[in-house]
Amino acid sequence: MRYAKPETAAEAAGLLAAEPGVTRILAGGTDVMVQLKAGMVEPDLIVDIKHIKGLRDITPEAGGFRIGAAVSGAELGEHAGVRALWPGVVEGFELIGSTQVQGRATMAGNLCNGSPAADAVPGLVAAEAMARIAGPGGSRDCPVADLPQGPGRVALGKGEFITSIFLPARPEWSGDAYLRFIPRTEMDIAVASAAVSLTLDAEGRVTAARVALGAVAPTVLLVGAAADCLIGRTPDAETLAALAAACSAACNPIDDKRGTIAFRTEVAGVLARRATLIAYERAGGRT
Numbered sequence: 690m691r692y693a694k695p696e697t698a699a700e701a702a703g704l705l706a707a708e709p710g711v712t713r714i715l716a717g718g719t720d721v722m723v724q725l726k727a728g729m730v731e732p733d734l735i736v737d738i739k740h741i742k743g744l745r746d747i748t749p750e751a752g753g754f755r756i757g758a759a760v761s762g763a764e765l766g767e768h769a770g771v772r773a774l775w776p777g778v779v780e781g782f783e784l785i786g787s788t789q790v791q792g793r794a795t796m797a798g799n800l801c802n803g804s805p806a807a808d809a810v811p812g813l814v815a816a817e818a819m820a821r822i823a824g825p826g827g828s829r830d831c832p833v834a835d836l837p838q839g840p841g842r843v844a845l846g847k848g849e850f851i852t853s854i855f856l857p858a859r860p861e862w863s864g865d866a867y868l869r870f871i872p873r874t875e876m877d878i879a880v881a882s883a884a885v886s887l888t889l890d891a892e893g894r895v896t897a898a899r900v901a902l903g904a905v906a907p908t909v910l911l912v913g914a915a916a917d918c919l920i921g922r923t924p925d926a927e928t929l930a931a932l933a934a935a936c937s938a939a940c941n942p943i944d945d946k947r948g949t950i951a952f953r954t955e956v957a958g959v960l961a962r963r964a965t966l967i968a969y970e971r972a973g974g975r976t
């Protein structure tokens with residue numbers, strides 16, 4: 690197993706593209722080191738991206754923020770600007786692991802590990818976040834929502850890796866929120882989760898909405914039918930019941946010791962309803 694510490698994205702992409710064997714990116718290492726130790730993977734080449742210029746930066750851009758792929762949960766959580774603009778994205782990422790894990794784990798790593806239960810991903814999808822991807826052919830931008838392909842699989846080509854994630858600007862009267870259900874209070878994997886991002890008009894009616902669910906299908910689900918229930922309305926009981934039903938209808942979960950299909954399906958709707966109310970309040974709406 691070889692270890693490389695490139696200083697540019699082009700160098701990293703070149704190394705990854707040229708390696709015929711198994712490659713892994715080392716960002717925070719909170720998944721990859723665990724997998725190595727457990728013998729789940731034995732890469733021929735590990736490419737550490739933490740030394741590439743700019744990958745540890747959080748940069749204001751076009752009213753939003755560009756977050757380098759090596760920025761940790763702790764670094765993001767301490768950034769007042771991102772926290773104020775996208776509190777739901779930050780709270781999803783901050784639920785990951787412990788203080789130690791937060792000091793290392795990255796959002797791009799959480800996304801690229803490909804877990805259907807990854808806590809950072811629903812918030813990013815609800816936020817319409819864009820991933821900037823470097824590869825042997827240069828750089829491209831892709832919606833985060835289009836990357837997950839199934840457990841352990843993401844839509845990245847040979848030699849490609851994420852260099853940053855862009856969280857866009859948002860209009861006045863906007864808010865987002867993320868909630869998950871776990872059987873204990875921390876250090877567990879989501880049994881179901883929901884992220885909601887809303888924009889309101891001056892009367893408190895929803896003008897734009899995105900609802901994303903985690904852990905209830907092979908990939909994160911963007912539930913357009915749930916968002917449609919909110920448009921033009923305030924989150925009254927009838928609207929929230931319709932939203933919860935749309936979320937439950939979209940679920941296609943597994944049945945395992947941590948949650949049955951029926952439980953996950955029900956809880957996804959409950960979480961989406963509750964996250965909607967939090968996002969609504971953060972957007973300045975009054976319930």
Ligand SMILES: Cc1cc2nc3c(=O)[nH]c(=O)nc-3n(C[C@@H](O)[C@@H](O)[C@H](O)COP(=O)(O)OP(=O)(O)OC[C@H]3O[C@@H](n4cnc5c(N)ncnc54)[C@H](O)[C@@H]3O)c2cc1C
Pocket residue numbers: 712713714715716717718719720721722723738758784785786787790793794795796797798799800801802806807808809845849850851852876877878879
């Ligand atoms: C004790 C513990 C508790 C945890 N709790 C949770 C939890 O509650 N919720 C949760 O969602 N997760 C949890 N996790 C997993 C979480 O820490 C990881 O998913 C983390 O976010 C991955 O980021 P990383 O930077 O550590 O990735 P790494 O481990 O460095 O990499 C993970 C994978 O992503 C790939 N990768 C990394 N960065 C990139 C990139 N920029 N471009 C392309 N591919 C890339 C790597 O090749 C590798 O396959 C936990 C882990 C531990 C050890």
